[in-house]
Amino acid sequence: MHYAIPLLLLVLTIVAFFAMGRGHYADFGVSQVVLRVLVALPLVVSGVLLHFFRMSVTASIIPPVFPARPFLVVLTGVLEIAGAISLFVPRLRRAAAFWIAIMMVAIFPANIFAAGKVVGGLQFPSVPVRLAMQIAYVALVLLAGYGIPRAASKPRGD
Amino acid sequence: MSDPHRDPDQREQPTNDSDDTSLQGQGPNLILIYSLIALAMAAAIGIALMIVAPFHHRG
Numbered sequence: 001m002h003y004a005i006p007l008l009l010l011v012l013t014i015v016a017f018f019a020m021g022r023g024h025y026a027d028f029g030v031s032q033v034v035l036r037v038l039v040a041l042p043l044v045v046s047g048v049l050l051h052f053f054r055m056s057v058t059a060s061i062i063p064p065v066f067p068a069r070p071f072l073v074v075l076t077g078v079l080e081i082a083g084a085i086s087l088f089v090p091r092l093r094r095a096a097a098f099w100i101a102i103m104m105v106a107i108f109p110a111n112i113f114a115a116g117k118v119v120g121g122l123q124f125p126s127v128p129v130r131l132a133m134q135i136a137y138v139a140l141v142l143l144a145g146y147g148i149p150r151a152a153s154k155p156r157g158d
Numbered sequence: 159m160s161d162p163h164r165d166p167d168q169r170e171q172p173t174n175d176s177d178d179t180s181l182q183g184q185g186p187n188l189i190l191i192y193s194l195i196a197l198a199m200a201a202a203i204g205i206a207l208m209i210v211a212p213f214h215h216r217g
Contacts, residue, residue, distance in 0.1 A: 031209050038202035042195040053185040122188045133199065140202045148210070 003112055006131045010105045013135050017142045021149030028148060035144040036087045039137070043084035043100065051077025054120065061114035061124070076107055087145060097145020101138045108134055 050058050051073050058077075059069040066072060083103065086096030111134065114124040124130070 028209050031205060035202055035205045035209070038198050038205060041198035045191060045194045045198070049186045049191045050188075054188065054191070056184065057188065120188045122192065136203060137199060140199075140206055143206055143209075144202075 002127070003109055006112060006127060006134075007105060007108060009131060010108060010134060010138060013138050014101050014105070014142070017139065017146075017149060020151060021146065022151040024150045025147035026150050032144060032147060035140065036093075039100075039141045039144045040084035040087050042137070043080040047077045047080035047084065051080065057120040061110045061117075061119055063109055063113040066109075076103070079103055094145050097141050100141045100145075104134055104138050104141070 055070060055073050058073045062069045062072055080100075080103070083096050083100040086092040087100075089096070108131075111124070111130045112127055115127045115130055117124055125133070
């Protein structure tokens with residue numbers, strides 16, 4: 001049950017973003033590129049350094065119910081790096097943002113499992129703190145990929 | 159047969175495959191990695207607030 005609520009809140013974050021935009025998003029130029037760089041950075045750092053160079057630590061935070069944990073570490077590492085790169089490919093930008101957001105939900109059980117534990121000498125944050133960070137990150141990724149959600153703009157009555 | 163060197167009060171710790179000491183020093187420093195991630199996140203939040211704030215005030 002304590003896995004369900006955080007995952008639901010993350011899904012609701014994604015739903016809320018698309019409900020706000022309803023298919024209408026405004027690009028915001030250079031700032032959006034800067035934001036894409038900033039949201040891609042954690043993916044690259046995590047994908048390369050955590051998933052490949054600290055594979056055993058990363059595998060240890062995956063709940064034991066998941067099979068083939070080392071494989072999942074490599075798979076998610078490759079997906080994180082691919083997602084980060086795709087954010088800079090115009091044709092893939094939005095799809096990348098969407099699938100990164102979905103992946104952030106899919107990998108969150110590992111963060112819940114590790115919450116409050118000391119792994120590799122590092123104290124992992126509690127579920128509420130980690131959830132707030134994840135919600136912020138998901139929102140930032142969607143903002144960087146899609147732009148600012150702008151549902152049907154109001155007609156200007158002059 | 160019990161182990162005479164074992165503290166009777168010592169309980170079996172859940173392993174979770176995360177032996178802290180054995181996992182240290184086998185690659186890049188975790189604190190450094192997470193600091194980089196946190197820094198990028200903080201900067202991204204700052205940028206996002208700067209972008210969204212004018213839209214918010216516009217009404």
